[in-house]
Amino acid sequence: xxxxxxxxxxxxxxxxxxxxxxxxxxxxxxxxxxxxxxxxxxxxxxxxxxxxxxxxxxxxxxxxxxxxxxxxxxxxxxxxxxxxxxxxxxxxxxxxxxxxxxxxxxxxxxxxxxxxxxxxxxxxxxxxxxxxxxxxxxxxxxxxxxxxxxxxxxxxxxxxxxxxxxxxxxxxxxxxxxxxxxxxxxxxxxxxxxxxxxxxxxxxxxxxxxxxxxxxxxxxxxxxxxxxxxxxxxxxxxxxxxxxxxxxxxxxxxxxxxxxxxxxxxxxxxxxxxxxxxxxxxxxxxxxxxxxxxxxxxxxxxxxxxxxxxxxxxxxxxxxxxxxxxxxxxxxxxxxxxxxxxxxxxxxxxxxxxxxxxxxxxxxxxxxxxxxxxxxxxxxxxxxxxxxxxxxxxxxxxxxxxxxxxxxxxxxxxxxxxxxxxxxxxxxxxxxxxxxxxxxxxxxxxxxxxxxxxxxxxxxxxxxxxxxxxxxxxxxxxxxxxxxxxxxxxx
Amino acid sequence: xxxxxxxxxxxxxxxxxxxxxxxxxxxxxxxxxxxxxxxxxxxxxxxxxxxxxxxxxxxxxxxxxxxxxxxxxxxxxxxxxxxxxxxxxxxxxxxxx
Numbered sequence: 001x002x003x004x005x006x007x008x009x010x011x012x013x014x015x016x017x018x019x020x021x022x023x024x025x026x027x028x029x030x031x032x033x034x035x036x037x038x039x040x041x042x043x044x045x046x047x048x049x050x051x052x053x054x055x056x057x058x059x060x061x062x063x064x065x066x067x068x069x070x071x072x073x074x075x076x077x078x079x080x081x082x083x084x085x086x087x088x089x090x091x092x093x094x095x096x097x098x099x100x101x102x103x104x105x106x107x108x109x110x111x112x113x114x115x116x117x118x119x120x121x122x123x124x125x126x127x128x129x130x131x132x133x134x135x136x137x138x139x140x141x142x143x144x145x146x147x148x149x150x151x152x153x154x155x156x157x158x159x160x161x162x163x164x165x166x167x168x169x170x171x172x173x174x175x176x177x178x179x180x181x182x183x184x185x186x187x188x189x190x191x192x193x194x195x196x197x198x199x200x201x202x203x204x205x206x207x208x209x210x211x212x213x214x215x216x217x218x219x220x221x222x223x224x225x226x227x228x229x230x231x232x233x234x235x236x237x238x239x240x241x242x243x244x245x246x247x248x249x250x251x252x253x254x255x256x257x258x259x260x261x262x263x264x265x266x267x268x269x270x271x272x273x274x275x276x277x278x279x280x281x282x283x284x285x286x287x288x289x290x291x292x293x294x295x296x297x298x299x300x301x302x303x304x305x306x307x308x309x310x311x312x313x314x315x316x317x318x319x320x321x322x323x324x325x326x327x328x329x330x331x332x333x334x335x336x337x338x339x340x341x342x343x344x345x346x347x348x349x350x351x352x353x354x355x356x357x358x359x360x361x362x363x364x365x366x367x368x369x370x371x372x373x374x375x376x377x378x379x380x381x382x383x384x385x386x387x388x389x390x391x392x393x394x395x396x397x398x399x400x401x402x403x404x405x406x407x408x409x410x411x412x413x414x415x416x417x418x419x420x421x422x423x424x425x426x427x428x429x430x431x432x433x434x435x436x437x438x439x440x441x442x443x444x445x446x447x448x449x450x451x452x453x454x455x456x457x458x459x460x461x462x463x464x465x466x467x468x469x470x471x472x473x474x475x476x477x478x479x480x481x482x483x484x485x486x487x488x489x490x491x
Numbered sequence: 492x493x494x495x496x497x498x499x500x501x502x503x504x505x506x507x508x509x510x511x512x513x514x515x516x517x518x519x520x521x522x523x524x525x526x527x528x529x530x531x532x533x534x535x536x537x538x539x540x541x542x543x544x545x546x547x548x549x550x551x552x553x554x555x556x557x558x559x560x561x562x563x564x565x566x567x568x569x570x571x572x573x574x575x576x577x578x579x580x581x582x583x584x585x586x587x588x
Contacts, residue, residue, distance in 0.1 A: 210544045311528050328578050355513075369501065381541030386539060
């Protein structure tokens with residue numbers, strides 16, 4: 001049966017405005033769903049039931065005065081555990097931050113909270129957002145609500161699964177190489193990675209600073225537009241945030257896509273794309289054409305080097321960013337009598353980080369080390385320039401580009417865990433947008449032969465989220481998919 | 492061909508204790524990953540400028556006005572060890588003459 005927590009944010013907002021429900025009822029519905037399914041799904045690392053209750057009560061008092069109501073008011077949300085929350089444990093899915101309680105809020109959470117969103121809890125993720133399956137969390141995997149034996153994708157797997165299962169209505173994630181879009185695709189929800197710098201990174205615990213982007217999980221494109229409207233904007237605390245006007249992202253959603261020029265990326269049906277994905281993506285492209293879009297093919301000549309460039313740039317930045325975990329100021333410190341502080345740091349880092357994080361720190365340290373810097377990191381930065389130029393050329397001919405979000409649907413837990421290269425290939429379609437900073441979104445476009453969700457990725461030029469969301473909304477409305485995971489039918 | 496890496500040297504640079512088993516596994520895995528990553532070298536890019544950030548920015552300066560900062564007690568709340576208002580760590584230098 002459908003409950004309040006299964007509705008979209010837009011539907012909840014109008015019910016609240018009409019006095020048909022209360023913020024307390026909504027959050028209770030969300031918490032009941034967490035109680036019913038999270039033992040199986042494992043989306044949350046920390047729940048904040050008492051805070052949520054108090055917050056919802058305050059909000060009901062506020063709304064009863066007839067005060068203006070933001071799109072986020074009363075919406076139950078989850079926050080990925082790499083975004084800081086003042087006074088609430090923030091672990092990054094890592095032993096090294098297992099008991100870290102930040103003394104400050106991330107700007108993304110500050111903005112949502114300020115608009116009246118209600119925090120249900122902090123969600124599980126791959127350690128320091130490094131991974132594509134959520135199996136790299138120090139606190140255990142998340143299970144995909146569509147099939148509990150499969151991964152939800154990663155690194156924002158907990159946030160994606162929580163939205164798919166109705167445990168929350170909206171969730172925050174972060175996307176460095178696809179960590180919002182890929183799990184959104186595997187869990188059958190909408191995942192938006194806006195332009196780099198559109199949402200402040202303040203309080204996003206850094207993985208790769210030139211790629212890290214805060215993103216959103218919702219069950220509708222309209223909700224993604226609402227959420228972005230709350231989150232976007234310049235922040236004096238993030239020097240890389242963009243000082244540009246924030247449009248009303250909902251305004252053009254219903255304009256349609258007649259005459260819009262859509263480019264299908266030539267690798268979209270290439271090697272590695274499984275038939276179940278190709279079929280749904282092809283159907284979605286046919287529908288976009290039927291809605292009036294002019295569909296053509298586009299080739300990004302340097303896209304084949306994107307994965308290589310990414311696996312040099314991201315680990316290089318990570319090896320530098322993660323130098324701060326030294327057991328001195330916060331986080332885990334290895335027990336025992338250490339000969340000196342440096343020995344303590346070696347032991348702390350050796351015991352505190354998991355295998356994938358160590359792998360990337362080592363990779364990045366090597367790529368930046370004397371004698372290798374130019375050949376690896378330096379060359380990767382040049383390839384990044386060429387990828388940006390590819391996009392610039394593509395966007396002279398097309399308004400929006402399309403591809404699958406991920407070459408496969410959700411795979412089995414453990415299936416790729418011992419093969420880092422196979423795991424990295426999950427991000428082949430998502431990584432280029434991070435290197436170029438352009439906005440991209442994953443929209444559900446069908447189910448494969450096993451009933452697992454498939455996502456279509458749309459990409460637009462820098463700061464053109466309006467066109468991106470309009471296209472996504474047109475497709476979503478046309479397909480009108482029923483995306484309720486089987487798990488919920490058993491409730 | 493997989494790239495051959497001096498794992499012990501890189502681990503020292505990264506301040507990372509590795510077990511022998513971890514070092515062996517990393518040597519193999521990084522060799523394969525770097526073999527793939529070396530593909531960037533196939534691109535002729537001698538005259539291409541590097542990109543450090545997708546949205547280039549010059550300096551982002553703020554007004555030079557004092558603002559409140561995090562209180563000392565808050566700053567020290569997550570410290571693994573402290574002594575008074577200081578972070579406490581194992582010795583950092585040889586003592587004596």
